[in-house]
Amino acid sequence: MNIIEIMDLLGTIAFAVSGALAAFSKRLDAFGIVIIAFVTSAGGGTLRDILIGVKPVSWMTNMNLVYTILICVVITFIFRTWLLKLRKTLFLFDAIGIGLYTIVGVEMGIQTGLHPFICITLGCITACFGGVIRDILVNEIPVIFRKNVYATACIFGGGVYFLLLKVGMLEQFVFPISAIAVIAMRVLAVVFKWQLPSPYGKAGGAQGMQTRF
Amino acid sequence: MNIIEIMDLLGTIAFAVSGALAAFSKRLDAFGIVIIAFVTSAGGGTLRDILIGVKPVSWMTNMNLVYTILICVVITFIFRTWLLKLRKTLFLFDAIGIGLYTIVGVEMGIQTGLHPFICITLGCITACFGGVIRDILVNEIPVIFRKNVYATACIFGGGVYFLLLKVGMLEQFVFPISAIAVIAMRVLAVVFKWQLPSPYGKAGGAQGMQTRF
Amino acid sequence: MNIIEIMDLLGTIAFAVSGALAAFSKRLDAFGIVIIAFVTSAGGGTLRDILIGVKPVSWMTNMNLVYTILICVVITFIFRTWLLKLRKTLFLFDAIGIGLYTIVGVEMGIQTGLHPFICITLGCITACFGGVIRDILVNEIPVIFRKNVYATACIFGGGVYFLLLKVGMLEQFVFPISAIAVIAMRVLAVVFKWQLPSPYGKAGGAQGMQTRF
Numbered sequence: 001m002n003i004i005e006i007m008d009l010l011g012t013i014a015f016a017v018s019g020a021l022a023a024f025s026k027r028l029d030a031f032g033i034v035i036i037a038f039v040t041s042a043g044g045g046t047l048r049d050i051l052i053g054v055k056p057v058s059w060m061t062n063m064n065l066v067y068t069i070l071i072c073v074v075i076t077f078i079f080r081t082w083l084l085k086l087r088k089t090l091f092l093f094d095a096i097g098i099g100l101y102t103i104v105g106v107e108m109g110i111q112t113g114l115h116p117f118i119c120i121t122l123g124c125i126t127a128c129f130g131g132v133i134r135d136i137l138v139n140e141i142p143v144i145f146r147k148n149v150y151a152t153a154c155i156f157g158g159g160v161y162f163l164l165l166k167v168g169m170l171e172q173f174v175f176p177i178s179a180i181a182v183i184a185m186r187v188l189a190v191v192f193k194w195q196l197p198s199p200y201g202k203a204g205g206a207q208g209m210q211t212r213f
Numbered sequence: 214m215n216i217i218e219i220m221d222l223l224g225t226i227a228f229a230v231s232g233a234l235a236a237f238s239k240r241l242d243a244f245g246i247v248i249i250a251f252v253t254s255a256g257g258g259t260l261r262d263i264l265i266g267v268k269p270v271s272w273m274t275n276m277n278l279v280y281t282i283l284i285c286v287v288i289t290f291i292f293r294t295w296l297l298k299l300r301k302t303l304f305l306f307d308a309i310g311i312g313l314y315t316i317v318g319v320e321m322g323i324q325t326g327l328h329p330f331i332c333i334t335l336g337c338i339t340a341c342f343g344g345v346i347r348d349i350l351v352n353e354i355p356v357i358f359r360k361n362v363y364a365t366a367c368i369f370g371g372g373v374y375f376l377l378l379k380v381g382m383l384e385q386f387v388f389p390i391s392a393i394a395v396i397a398m399r400v401l402a403v404v405f406k407w408q409l410p411s412p413y414g415k416a417g418g419a420q421g422m423q424t425r426f
Numbered sequence: 427m428n429i430i431e432i433m434d435l436l437g438t439i440a441f442a443v444s445g446a447l448a449a450f451s452k453r454l455d456a457f458g459i460v461i462i463a464f465v466t467s468a469g470g471g472t473l474r475d476i477l478i479g480v481k482p483v484s485w486m487t488n489m490n491l492v493y494t495i496l497i498c499v500v501i502t503f504i505f506r507t508w509l510l511k512l513r514k515t516l517f518l519f520d521a522i523g524i525g526l527y528t529i530v531g532v533e534m535g536i537q538t539g540l541h542p543f544i545c546i547t548l549g550c551i552t553a554c555f556g557g558v559i560r561d562i563l564v565n566e567i568p569v570i571f572r573k574n575v576y577a578t579a580c581i582f583g584g585g586v587y588f589l590l591l592k593v594g595m596l597e598q599f600v601f602p603i604s605a606i607a608v609i610a611m612r613v614l615a616v617v618f619k620w621q622l623p624s625p626y627g628k629a630g631g632a633q634g635m636q637t638r639f
Contacts, residue, residue: 029409031365032358046264051472053481055266060331118486137355142563145458152457196455242622244578245571259477268479273544350568 011100015041016072043130098127099183120158149189157182224313229285256343311340312396333371362402370395437526441467442498469556524553525609546584575615583608
């Protein structure tokens, strides 16, 4: 098991818990919970694999991943009352998930021989797309449009990854540091309510959009 | 023409009729009807092919399938008043469709050398995903969240398939019997209003979710 | 750079501008604008590549395309007040986009050795699917259901392509003429408010559907 696989597994756990908690708070039935946890967790990697042409897509040949998600759903279910009380848990698991998945996506892009910009995009897709499908399925505004420092944190972390690589840092350090960069930016953005500069002046931006939908 | 191809064709017919009837009841125009019938019918298989890496996806090299869907749309259109009166027709065609497609998906998973759990998942995707895209396109709650003994019937049929295979039944019997298992469970679930046990106590479950969306 | 690549680039520009304008009028933030422009522009081609099995999908190995979209977003942003005043600009760029993309899709289908019907379908998908994802993301009725002479124009242009090819016209003329056929039909349809014949009698059709959604 190399570092990518370990990070991928940790990301899977974080997103499976985050997905299951989201499904609980929507009061979906047992089957709906498993689907939402699975989609949140494996959706981004699936799109990444389809786009770069890994076949069959990773989770199909990786039963550990499938078992991990199922076990996470059961554990999350048992501790749901406790987890849902700590409202911030959902958010924190999600932040850890995007941090780990971003860098997994970037590394797979590099292995496929893609341009750094495309690698970062692939990192973003791996990290954010599971949440986007989840939101489309439960009929909410996709997460990337709601919280503007979400995908931005992934792009930032992807940039940090290539920067550290360029200054000659060893790869086993580059991975965790750039994953932490994503998580830190996401957490700081939520704590301090960071917003991207609005292109429409004061009144506009994300809030304006939310009411329009 | 082997048994998979025959079953696939029958499933295509069942879903094309079911999709066209759904589009009629939404009063879509001629073009919308063809798209919805096509998506309902070929959507699940398309995702299955993309996930396991069949290229190009089956319907692109199988004109019979395309002609079948178009002919079904025309025939369904001619008899629409009669078919829509029998409200249960739509449901029955859909049940037959998921029964046949589930087992087609399972068999393709086996041919790709995947784990039985993944094969059953692939059967579910083949059977349910066409309906999910149809529902997203016409802006309804995806079918797998509305009717909880829907995907469950597919999983049950997939289980029956591997069980019968394990006890040594001949493959030409395993296929129709497990397809009938899916159809029977789906029909019985609707007739007797089966529900998955709610994880939220009495008040919750599918109904609670429907009003939330 | 051959004719397909040139046409693809022009289509990319047209759709990137059209997507960015749509995002401005929805008041999305800077990040949302780039995503919508990118999805509108590259979404159709991405699905086409996935369906026929090009791997990795084209835009991943074509940085020119990525830069083009980003430059278009910036230029569109600078001239947005001026462009949004001319309401018809958005529509015209969209019409040019579907014209060019339809024929790019048809040609890629031919190169993959697919049946003419499938090639035309592929042209439609390339042209329309970017707009469909855009509409799903911003929570609108997908464009192919709203405007019934939209995909129809693509099908018409695809038919013109094969007709001209059959009568022996040189390929370098077939491409632009059939692209213009799509654009002309789309523009004429909007100007003269063409509708597909409704299968439900006078009251029905697209308008009936719009109010139902």
